[in-house]
Amino acid sequence: CKGGHVDNTNKLKNFKLLGISGSYWRADRKGQPLQRITGTAFATPKELRIYEKRREEALKYDHRKLGRELDLFSFNEAGPGFPFFHPNGKIIFNLLIQYLRNLLDHAGYKEISTPAMLNVELWKQSGHYDHYRDNMYFSEIDETTYAVKPMNCPGAILIYKSHPHSYRELPLRLSEFGHVHRHELSGVLHGLFRVRSFTQDDAHVFCTPDQIETEIIGMVTMALEVFKKFDFKDIRVILSTKPDKAMGDDALWEKATAALRDALNHAKIPYEVHEGEGAFYGPKIDFLIKDSMDRSWQCSTVQLDFFQAENFDLWYVTNEGTKARPVIIHRALYGSLERFFGILIEHYKGKFPFWLAPTQIKVLSITDEQMPYAQELAKKLKDAGFRVVVDESSDPISGKIKNAQLQQTPWMLVVGAKEVEGNTITLRYRDGKQEHGLTYDDLLRKAQEANR
Template sequence: MKVELMDGSIKEFEKAENMFVIAKSISNSLVKKSVAAKVDGELKDMSYVLDHDAKVEFVTMDTEEGEHIIRHSAAHLMAQAVVRLFPGTKVTIGPAIENGFYYDFDSEEQFTPEDLEKIEAEMKKIAKEDLKIERVMMTREEAIKHFEELGEIYKVEIIKEIAKGDELSFYKQGEFMDLCRGPHVPSTSYIKAFKLKSVAGAYWRGDAKNKMLQRIYGLAFSNNDKLKDYLVFLEEAEKRDHRRLGKELELFFVSEYGPGFPIFLPKGMVLKNTLIDLWRREHKKAGYVEIQTPTMLNKELWETSGHWFNYRENMYTTSIDETDFAIKPMNCPGGVITYKNKIHSYKDLPERVGELGHVHRHEFSGALHGLMRVRAFTQDDAHIFMTPDQIQDEIIGVVQLIDKFYRGIFGFDYSIELSTKPEKAIGAQEIWDKAEAGLKGALEKIGVPYKLNPGDGAFYGPKLDFKIKDAIGRTWQCGTIQLDFNLPERFDINYIGEDGEKHRPVMIHRVVYGSIERFIGILIEHYAGAFPMWLAPTQVKILTLNDEVIPYAKEVMAMLEEKNIRVELDDRAETIGYKIREANGKYKIPMQLVIGKAEAENREVNVRRFGEKDQKTMKLEDFIPYAIDEATLKIKENL
């Protein structure tokens, strides 16, 4: 039997061998690190016996695939611990997720934080028992009988949905066995670095009509150093939570009268309008015009666009004069009928049309999360109508604009994914080929790296997704560029070509911020509430030492306001230490001016910057241009 390894070398074996033996023939350390193997590309347990020539790649625990296997095995470990500690608990499903795992339980016991500590301790105990994890095969009928005897009604329900005659895969460790395709780690001792985090409610199979279960979330990694690093990361993320900072900084809140409908406070509106003003200014420079389409439009429009049939459950509807209307979940159909409002020539194209549209989408209550997941938000859409020959140049223009915002203004690193034609798609192959070539060609022409994501495009066209990375390394999907052949066809829009005939334009959907509300949430967490001075709702805070200097402080304030600096005055009868701690620590004001008797007499200001211990005294006449320069946005041009 010949085994080809990843480096191309060949090892020969006289008889069938399991993966442990094959790994040991390479090195002892490989045996200890491996949790699974790929045999001709298919994942297998280490106990798998190979009896034919094949290509073998070992999956070590420190790889992405290896940690996924550890996390799935940790879910089983937790389920075993729960059943041991709380007999009668019924197990349901428990997948691996990013950085961890969860498992849903039906238990009479309401799990508490103290219970999680007990379960985690029992998991460590089982891990030390070094129980062998074995794959067991059963027929559907055998499996139903087995789990019915255990009273595991949820497992029985799942198994009964599987086609008759199929042989099913289970994994057994000690007294616990669970339905699973695998693979899993060889024994419980491989699961060493884990921590249970929280418990939450979850409906069986995500259906509110079903019973509410208890979902326990946990973290798992290949080693304790990774776990510790991630716990530090979570602690930092908690400090940056935009919901807490939004309240402390007096930016926004969500009322019980409108879950998912954020209310922006005055400071939050300054922040939002600063982003909108920037958007308008930069889009005007880039040749866009702005429109506004209605918030609510006739059902017929949404039928034509296809949203009524494919997105209906996410739309809010009403009736006017016995006619159905829908509140728009997106701006695209309004943009298309605006284009159709007049006859277009090829000389008019490309036409770049932007809209800051307020859209509404029905989201489940459990999915709502501050500004990150809401039911009403401002979408910074733009739609570009163009000839097929203009695709590449227009894509380059949009990529450069997005880069200007992400890297040039906010300092974000980002990556791009190109998603190509899916299995189910509309439009001729020739148009898809041209569109995909246009996207690739645009990125390659300006030297921007990208990752190919085959078959993941929208049914109406290929797309580019922009994923930004924040200050603590989290990735956020924000910008997108989508080519669309669907809406131009559905709405029968056209332009008069050079030949005098009607032609179908190509349409681009694109966003930079995406949801402005969500982008604000990302910025709050990225900057940890300490915004750069150009963006900060309050740029300068004047702090007085006593009432005697208030007239001079008001004069300074007036001079700054005249230069459009966002300034506040704190003339309360509080100690200067308290005022500084509040301005610097709580509100994170970029620049604070302390004014006492000496400053008033000499027409000076004592300048403190957020996060800095040093302070400096400046003449007022020198400070004003200094503050203006500091409050001015500097844009780095990259592409």
């Protein structure tokens, strides 16, 4: 263990034991069984109290707990580490894709789809086999070994390589919501945060060297826009350099690192440098976001790659009629959609904003006599594009409100005899605030504004 260490536990004054678990010496299952005791310690009682409060919040709003309560997703022993998305969760998952797809379309990206399984020789050529084979799934088909893709990069490269390119076509921005599989040890699986299959919002941009800076700035700007959409305000930008195990020589690495550094400097974006934490094929920019519980998460990444174009013999025809290698920029904004979904559940504490909630509006009639009015109102809102449910139970209105609040429904429309008579609506918000006497047009304007 790297430590720090103390020579005697009596020096730990402000500590708390957190749990116990089984382990093996040097992670070898055939080795000596061990008992792991987990704890933490702080310099002052105040720091310990702050930590305990944050930990209590984290347990209360654990995405696995909220995922069950809100019926978003589940796991099953039939497929450990493989998430099952329920209808509510799938709505949110699709909305995440839809939002990003619109951004990418406006930014000139072209969406692709690549096979889930490819010949193992491709993964050896790309370098993924050497670096990731212990986390890959393999299958024999017609006496040939194939691998389920752990990353999307080689597929996008093969699409680029499928026909010649001119400098006039560059930058070529290819995006993919690609489903990948990685074999993780069962002990590290953790809800949606660590799974064995997940969707990456990948993009691979093929460009000329003089287009790098513009493309990097565009990607960084888009990442910051995405974080703003999801109410992440505290963002750190990290520039990571060449790791110990890497492709290519030092000169190319320095050239690539300088390109990322120049783009950040020219965009006037503050950043930190983390030495030795780049990808095996190039340096990268990572984004660390701080959630509503003051925890940091690494999500978006932008990676510059001078090596795979050489590796796969990619080229384009320059304006002088000669052949040149394109630069590849790898980019993900959510990173893993599953992991980002889990982060959002905890960030919002289950209270998704109106535009992202699986059910945006619940219509609650006070008695059965108002049910036709409630159903007509719901139909009009559905036709206007909102996700609306009518509570048709025989529960009293207090019970209907409680059920809607437990499901974290942003809006409840309460309709009784007074609303039917006046052709109006009472809007009750999730936090208990109410607006009375709204017309349908009033409500529609408010809903359209909240849905942006």
